[in-house]
Amino acid sequence: NAGVTQTPKFRVLKTGQSMTLLCAQDMNHEYMYWYRQDPGMGLRLIHYSVGEGTTAKGEVPDGYNVSRLKKQNFLLGLESAAPSQTSVYFCASSLNGENIQYFGAGTRLSVL
């Protein structure tokens, strides 16, 4: 019973490099979310998805892209990483928008 799994757990990038963060959930949830967490700022929503094949922008979408080709997976991409994207990234899923969100353990990303 894995729940929400994020890979990788840690990553260091150089400015301008690209990478993809993978989120996988095994609970058959419709909704999935990507957040970033910065000190003193709580969680901020980057993008979210209300179902397979759909995505929408959250509060801080600039510099990120997402895809939800399969219901269980939600990918977050950084095309050209910037130091401002140094953060801890959390993926979450929920059965629908009203239900509680279940979180992965996070990915700590440093952009040098």
Added chain:
Amino acid sequence: AQSVTQPDIHITVSEGASLELRCNYSYGATPYLFWYVQSPGQGLQLLLKYFSGDTLVQGIKGFEAEFKRSQSSFNLRKPSVHWSDAAEYFCAVGAADSNYQLIWGAGTKLIIKP
């Protein structure tokens, strides 16, 4: 603008003492309210939620919270804290008309004195 305020960045409490963490929100619609806990290096875990009905809600690990509409507050309480309660606590607010997107407070770090 919609917002969630957790006024205390850090709170230090002695083990066995009572705890209250404050959460105030500004939201136009009828809110859904949540408290989550984050242990160091971990993801967030739901402690409790309020959608409707009884304004005093019980959660896991002996926590409870009370929704006070007149004060726009949803404070978290525990009668007697344990060392294992040391963590960061986040309040979040959502509503049906926002597609249930959650607005998060900045968090309160709870430190337990032995």
